[in-house]
Amino acid sequence: MPSTRVQEWAERGSSVRWRSTTPENAGHADVTVRVQVRGDRDRPALVLVHGYPTSSYDFHRVVSLLEDDHLLCLVDLPGYGLSDKPRGDYRYSILDDARLVDHLVRTTFGLDRFTLVTHDRGDSVGLALLDLVRTEGAPYDVTGLVMLNGNVWLPLAQLTGIQKALLSPVAGPPLSRLLPTRVFARGLARRTCTPALDAEETAAIEGMLAHQDGMRVQHRLIQYLHERRVHEAAWLESLAAGPVPTSVVWGELDTIAPPRVADLVWTEHLQGRQVPSASWRIPTANHYPQLDRPEVVAALLRVPPGTDPGHPVPGARLVGATGPTA
Known part of the structure; x- marks a missing residue:
């Protein structure tokens, strides 16, 4: 039986067509990409980019807390969620997804300024997008980046056995064919969220x-x-x-993208910047802080990225903040 939450999420969205910019995909047809735009266009805009292997639905609890005072723009990247999942030799690419987000910001989302909120694989999509904007320019202003748990430095990652097997050129293809969707979804619900997701949320991920x-x-x-x-x-x-x-916002219970990844990003790349930078920890959250502690993530998204709010944020701990407005 289809998940009612998936059906409700689908009803809130719309479809756009996307032609991959990756040369290897030149012979493939356009893909249909599912997007959502929620909230008031007069409010501050957030563009939210999900991770592997899930979808924009990861942010639904945060969206429900912020849509009265923000404009929220979401996308299911190709291969994920309710977007097309082309097979064969189609190449799924971080750089291509960065160009897709750039395209959506210019067209479907129609934004001239926004904060980028990313998670997991989406962290790399966000970093690639910022690099594109920095090197090629863009007709919009990215006013901030908020990065949630993700292995942006693979030497410090702690991949699961399933991830390693799926990555393998030998084990990966047959495992993709044979591993039941329900088993995969239940593993995600138990391993990456604290507490484990309930039956309805697990069914939504499965859907x-x-x-x-x-x-x-x-x-x-x-x-x-x-x-x-x-x-x-x-x-x-x-x-x-x-x-x-x-701002780097990290659930401390994560064993896949452990806190040492956030420590490296902070100490080696952000701590010495003159640009406002901040590192936050959520002690009771796992790999999906936006699902585990949505009220904490929502509160941090109301803080300008990189800044110290000057008061405690319940459920979060500020590791450090630097820059002119720290």
Whole structure:
């Protein structure tokens, strides 16, 4: 039986067409991408970019808390959620997704300024987008970046056995064909969220993964880790040298992207900036802080990125803040 939450989420969205900019995808048809725009256009805009292997639904609890005082723009990247999941030799790419987000900001979202909110794989999409904006220019202003848990420096990652198997050129393709969607979803609900997600939320994740038989593309999707490995140093260096105020917000219970990743980003790339920078910890959150502690994440999104609010944020701990407005 389809998840009612997936159906409700789908009803709030719309579809756009996207032609991949990746040369290897030149022979493929356009893909249909699902987006949502919620809230008031007179309010501060947030563009939210999800991670692997889930979808924009990851942010639904935060969206419900912020849509009265923000404009919220969300996308299911190709291969994820309710967007198309092309098979065959289609190449899923972080850089291509960055160009997709740039395209949406210019067209469907129609923004001239916004804060970028990213999670997991979306962190790398966000870093790639900021690098594109910095090197190529854009007709909009990214006023801040808020990064949630993600392995933006792979040497410090702690991949799960399933991730390693899906990544493997030998084990990955058959595992993508044979691993039941329900088993995969239940593993995510138990391993990456604290407390574990309830049956309805787990069913929603399962429904998003099951769209267009999405388990079949998991081996191809997770190859983004190789692309990240090639570019991660340059992306972090570009962030450090760039003008965008940045907050790193991390659930401390994460064992996949452990807090040592946030420590490296803070100490080696953000702490010495003149641009406002901040590092936050959520002690009771796991890999998906936006699901575990949405009220804390929402409160931090109301704080200008990179700044010390000057008062405690319940449920969060400020590790440090630097820059002119720290």
